[in-house]
Every structure is written in C-alpha cells, then in structure tokens.
Amino acid sequence: MLSTLRKSAIALGAVALLAITGCSGGNSANNSGDGSNAAGGSLVIDTAFSVETADPGHSYDPTGNMLAKAIYETLVDFKGSDVSTPIPGLASWEANDGATEFTFTLEEGRVFSDGSPIEAKDVVFSLQRIQGMADAKPNFLLTGVTIEEVDATTIRFTTETPLLQLPAILANPALGIVNSDVVIENGGTTDGTDTAQKFLDGTSAGSGPFVLDTLDLSSQIVLTANEEYNGDEEPAFDRVVIRNVSESATQLANLKGGDSMVAMDLNGDQVAGLGDGLTVDSVPSGQTIFLLLNQSSEIAGDLADVKLAEGIRYALDYPALLELAGAGSVQATGVIPPGFEGALPEGVTQDLDRAKAAFAEAGYTGQTLKLQFPNDYPVGGVEFTPLAERIQAQLKDAGVNVELAPAPFATELDAYVNGTEGFGLWFWGPDYADSANFLPFGPGLKVGLRSGWAADANPEIAGLAAGAASATDPEQRTAAFTAFAEAMQAEGPFVPMIVPGRNIATSDQVTGAVYNSVWEMDIAEITPAD
Template sequence: MSSRRITPVIALGAVALLALAGCSGGNSANNGDNSSGSDSLVIDTAFSIETTDPGHTYDPTGNMIAKALYETLVDFEGSDVSTPVPGLASWEQNDEATEFTFTLEGDRVFSDGTPIEAKDVVFSLQRIQGMEDAKPNFLLGGLTITEVDDKTIRFTSETPLLQLPAILANPALGIVNSDVVLENGGATDGTDSAQKFLDGASAGSGPFVLDTLDLSSQVVLTKNDEYNGDEASDYKRVVVRNVSESATQLANLKGGDSMVAMDLNGDQVAGLGDGITVDSVPSGQTIFLLLNQSEAVAGDLANVKIAEAIRYALDYDALLELAGAGSVQATGVIPPGFEGALDSGVEQDLDKSAAALEEAGYTGQTLKLQFPNDYPVGGVEFTPLAERIQAQLKDAGITVDLAPAPFATELDAYVNGAEGFGLWFWGPDYADSANFLPFGPGLKVGLRAGWAAEANPEIAGIAAGAAAATDADQRTAAFTEFAEAMQAEGPFVPMIVPGRNISSADSVKGAVYNSVWEMDIAEIAPAG
C-alpha cells in the first residue's frame, strides 16, 4: 500500500447536518430542573430524538446526545467542519483512496475504565452494518472493516472514498464497549437487541454518561468520572429539555430557567437584549425549486429552459427577507462553505428570463407549485415564501397556482418524482460535498425532478468524476465544475440557505452550532 499520513484533504466549510428543529413532545420547562447551581447546565430544544443508542440514532437531538456519550474515530474542532482531525484515532490512506488504516492513539478508556481496543471499533461499526433498519446503516455501505491488531483498524472501500474521514465523524458511528454491549444483546449479524439497554445506560468513552432518558420530556447526563480525553466538562450534570415552542424557550432563557435555547427564530433573535449571546450562522440546508423534466408528469412544461427563466425571474434579496438571521442566498446546489461552492448566486435578470421563456415556447400555461405547508425549515415558513415566489413570477409573465399540502402527504409525491413544480429543501448527511451530487441527472434528486442521465450526459459525467476523484485538488475542481454546470442548465433553482441560531445566557460560553452534531455540550463552560 502506498500510504501517507493524512492531514485532512477535504476543504469544506461550516455546514449543516439535518439542522431541522424537531417538534415532537410537549413542553417540559417547569419540571423542577432549573439552571441554579454552577454544577448543572440546562439546555432547551425541540426534541428530535428516538434513542440514545448510537447505532440507531440519526436525528439532530439524538446526534447531540450521542456526541456527549460516545466518541468517534474522527472529530472536528469546535464549530469548524472544514477539516477532519483525529478523534480516537489517526489515519493513513492509499493513493487510490480505497484503503484507510486507522490507529488508536493514547490509552483511552470507556466509562467503566476498560481500554478502547480495535475490536470495539470493528464491533461498533459492523453492528450498524448488520442492522439493515438502522438509520446510519447507509453511511457504511460498501465498506469492509477489519481488525489488524489491538490498535489498528483497516477500512476497504469498493470505490474511491475521500470523504470517509468526514463520514466517520458522525456521532451515530460512536464507538461502544463491545464486551458490555455483547452482554446486553449486541450482535453484528442483524439480530442485535441492545437498543433497550443503551436507552437506559451508556457504554461509551465520551465526557458524559446517561443518567435518565425520557423521549417526551428530557435527557439527563452526568459527568463520566473515567473520561481521559481532552474535552472534560466543567459541569457535573446536564439536563436537555424538550421545549417545543420557541416562545417558551425564549421566556425560559430570559427568566434564567435555562442557559441555552437552540430553536429561536430570526425575529426572536433580532429582538434579544443584553445578557444573551447568539451564535447565528447558515445551516447548510438549501431551499430550492424543481421543475420536473418528465413529460409524463409536467407535460409541455417539462422544459429546462422554463427552469432557467424562473431562475432569472426571482428577486433573491426579497426572498431572503423571509428567512431571518443567519440566512444567506444559496449560490448553487452546493451551499456556501462546502468544497466547490460558487462565490455568488444568481442575480435577477428579467431580460434573460424573458429570452429563456421565448426559447421554451412558453405561452402562459399555469404551473402548479406544490409544497409542504406545515414544516418550516430553519425558521422559514413555506407558505409566505411560495406566495412571494408566485408574485415575482407573475411579474415575469409566468402564471403559478399554489398547491400546499401537509408534509406527510406531499413528501410521497416529491420522493416519487410526481411533482411537476415543487418547493423543497435538502440537507447533507455528513460534512462533505458528495452530499450534493445526487442533484445530478440520473441520480437521486435529479430523478425526483424527472431528469434522466441521458438528458445531460455532460453533467452526469462531471458528477461521476467528482465522486471517483482520488486527488484533493482535482476533486475540488470537479465539484466546482459540477456547481457551475448545474447553475447554468439544471432543472433546479436554489434560493435560500436558512440560518441556525443558538442563544445562550451570558453566564455560559461555548454554545455554538456545529453542522454535524448540532452543539458540543462538553464545550459549554461557565463564563469567566
């Protein structure tokens, strides 16, 4: 193997992983767990969590909790997800980016004091591979994971996989104590039944251990006394509460009943006074329009030139007014901050829009804009956004009727490619631009827009080249070329990257957004 020590090669940026605030459960602000006492930290968020088993979690709140309980082979520093760094292990790769060798560093231990070994890594990840119904299962597709010795693990990929280190930083791939989990129903052959155990106890090496879990009200963590890493917390106890209403989160924060509120909207953040700090950044999700290119779905409106006309008809600054703090214009299908993202987005040009309409042969047919009307993304409500889009397109000579529907109803039509004209969103699964290649022709999102590979072989080839790249510089160039081509010819109209706002009392510091795990609880400390 021709190998080299990795100083991470993928330039990304501050991005988001599924940065949706959950809305399940009821408010639990008055449960007796307040922020009094310097040994306790209280965090309010709208829960999106189903379990504290890292092998099954893949939700924003679940990822945040998993990050506190379990460590991963790879990490990111603070809120910066541009460069993967060693977590439990350092790594080398071959020149083809198909073989990665990870070496456990230091004498790290689990919460029961036993040492972390290669067997624990292999078991943890093979357990997920064996559970086909596990949400993070797809992250490890096509990988063979083997133990070389007590400190060394080898990953072999069927195809070049430069994004593997970024993938392995996902908290869902946290390393568990194999002996403990095996004793409590763990298995790698698909018969695993350890989730119930891991919902009542933790078996990781993170700075915290699980005290109690109530999926409807709160998760309580306590300090891991055996922790010997570099993220030891200043708090002995952390209470993460399910407070589904942002107005209640705001009241709790201002009243001193909590120290961190994770889901305030742009208007609420803009009205905060002294004594509260806000970390407000773009989330990395993209809100976009799609115009279906299948004649069976869109009829004579299945014309990529109509998508081009829409792209130049919109006033993006006016649309952005609806998005609030932290939001920015989408510069393409790859959001700002990701490898290959364009420096600037499309600007309104009504002459270009009119020319594209004429080339398309558009004669005033009505486009029906379908969208979910009960699922705000990053605080952006889709109904007022759709109304503003409708008005702007009317001014450009394009007739649009609005067809809102509940998320659960509209999702099937979108996923199955049955929408002629749709308003939707897309967020990355891990911190790498490979997440956006599915917008290409013949790929997952492209097919949802009825865009087959043969419709644009050139862009399909660019996407394939980016996916197969083994050289970092060539990879960046390929992603940039993909973004440019998609902005010029694709059936998609990227519009807004919503903001993400985390607000904290001035009694604490370090409460910042991270696109992979929402927020690193262990990094929050008393101010001063």
C-alpha cells in the first residue's frame, strides 16, 4: 500500500475548486406536463457546447466530460465537491511504495445498462482501446501505463515511472468503462482500427446513472435514466436535456423565465443580482485563460521568439482584464493556477519599459499579429471577443499591432490542437486533480507542441517538467513544480492571464448542482429541491 506520506502527496497536488452552485426555450426541452420538476420529470440544463462525440474514448471537452460522467463510470471517483482525495468508483485499489504498480479490485455486482456484469475484461478493453487510438484525445493520459487482467475482478496497472497521480487520472470521464462485448460487436478494437464511435454517438454502452437518448451536437443532448443502474447515484430525473445555448444572456433569460433549471455559463455581472428564486455560488475555476505565441518559424516567421511572449506578459494591464471576468475570478499567477501545488503566489504586474525592451530584443518592428480565438464559447462566463478587444487595445498602447481573427469553437479548435495558430487566445482546464496536469505546457509536451515549442528549445525547462513528473517525495515534488512554474513565467511562450470564476446558477426547483474542475458538473447529483 502507499504510505500515508505518499497518499498525502496526491492530495497536495489537488485543490478543491468546487462549490454548490444557441437557442432559447419552447422546444422539446420543456419540463414535463405541469411544469413541475418532481422526481421522474425532466431536468433542463443550458450550457455552451464544447462537445464532439458521446464516445468517451474520443471525448475530451468540457461538455463532453459532463456527458461522459453521466453515462459512463470510472474506476476512481471523488466525493461530492471534494477533489483532494480520490475515492473508489467502480473499484478500490492498492499501490506499491514506489507508485509504479496499482492493483484495482472491482466492486461486486455492478452491471452495465443492458444488465450484464462489469468485469476486468471490460476495464482492460476500455483503456487499451484508448491507448490503441492514436487520434483519441485522452490517449496521452495513459502514456507509459501497462494494463492487464489478473482475474475476472482484478486489474493491474504498471507504470514506467512513478505516477502518484494515477488514481486521480483514472477519475477522468474520458476513461469511462464501456461494455466490451457490445462495443466489440460494433467496431471496437484495441489495435488502432476502432470504428465504434459512430455506434456510441447513437447509443450508450456504459454503467452510469443515465443512458443516451439523442445526440445533436449543434442543439441539444437528451439523456434518460438507466433502469439497470445499481450504483450509489440513483438519478432523480427520468429525462435530462442539455441544451446548446452559447450566449450567457440567453441562458440567464431562460433561467429567469422558468425554461431551464440550470445555467452553467453566467458571467460575474449577471450573477451579481439574480433575485429571488435563483441560487448561485461563484468560485475560481480550475481553468486558465492564456495567450500562446507560436515558436515555429514555419508558423510565426521571424516573430518566433519567446521574448515576444515576455513583452506581451508585461504589456498587459491584468486588473483591467479581470474587470471582464467578474465574480469568482482571479489573476493567473502562472501556468499552474492558484491553489494547486507549486503555484506562484503572485502574478505579473504591468511594466511597459520591460515590455518594450523585450519587444526590441524579439526583433518586433511593427508587424501585425493576428490573434485567433473561439468567439462562441464563454469560459466561466468570460466572453472571448470583448477580452480579445481589450488585449488588442492594451497592446496597441504598448506599440504592438493586433488584428482580431475570431472563429467558431469547432473551427478554431482544429487550428489550436494542430499547432497552426501563430498567436492564440485559449484556455486550459485540469484533466485530473493534480498539478502534473499543467506540465503539458512544457517544451516538447502537449500544449508546448501546440505552440511549436520543441523540447530542445529549452532543455532546462523540459528537465524541470520531467523532474516534477517523477518526484515522489512531497517536499521535493512541491519544489519541482514551483521551479517549473517560475521558469515558465520567465522563459515560456505563454501568457497566463485569468482564472475565471465559475458561476453555476439554478432555480429554486432543484438543488445539488456542484461545479467540478474535471467534469464540470455531476448531473446525477442534481435533485428536485422538495
């Protein structure tokens, strides 16, 4: 077993960033019958969609994670609003002292939505399927992890290096367990030739409290209660409708008008005075809104220089940017958000002299920077268009010309993921409750490569990231993450700006809407208020 000291290291890397907390109405999302929301009725949730599929193996977006959490269960879970300590989900576990071998034992009697038992073979298939799909977004979560069946109820995980955060990683909804027999019959494989996504976009094959009824990625997703569910999150509603409402003002109007019960993307100004009958709690999210400056000369040309990023870091007026974020938001102090292990105590303060010196060193002579960003997906209520406009104005005052290039989320996501943005405005949220989640900003790693930043561009920071990832001693681990965060603020191609507040507003007809930095919200926890 992990010693108490080593177990606490997992909690040190986590933070409880949680709190209880398109189209408008008149469509099929309306409440049942008399408009009441008693158990057995319909729950209506408004959010700005960031979802591409209902297949957990391919899902890696905020709305997609919330959907997967409702339909599929994971080996590991968190209790309510506490993400500091992983707890058993479908399984309990033991680990060796070196955090390189984890043995999971499935809970007895659990079944899938067709009534068939959940077995070790389903776990192994589900996770090896993701490992085998090179294009699967959650594929990187299981890099360097070997998964094998010990017997019908036992699974062994072996890691190439110490991986204290493995239980937290396995709580990610993208690693939900699917019914292997059903998925294999419909094109599922572990060798990279998998074609089951189309099937899983039309029906579900999980054990969660809900099953998929209909999936329309442009308008709404409908779930119904899983009649075979025998876990501890019995759904209180027979039907859940998740609607794509991209404008936070429309979400607010729907909530006030009684056309929805939950609004997930209200901004700070909107929640300042909701009035009677509505409830909201604002907390810092686990997400960071940042700018990236591409370091590939093929993309950025002669402006592929980290000094340009340094100049922009010191050119911005962060308190003025925070005015657009509102309730619950704080300044990002680095690529590791405040509250996580290794986060820096203070963020950058505007220094125009230092900014202009960095611009000169980068060889900036008035070229126009094209700022690309998604214009239809608010993050924690922060609309990117007014934020981009304020960044543009502030950089103009510092002598930098910026052209705004907004695009729909789905379009811009491809450019961001494929690393073709020269200058981008984006956001990053935790995949699991541990500071290791932010190491991908390092050179040669996931987000670093999206900015064209190869490992050999800064071997020192690459080494800091590797050291933080493999540390097992709690004090050494904290020091390693702090050193990484400091180096990234000094020499990285990113400009962390805002940790937005998360405002989940509900009507007085429901209770239990809890924000979670990994899966947004657990729909099964929402119940009628009476």
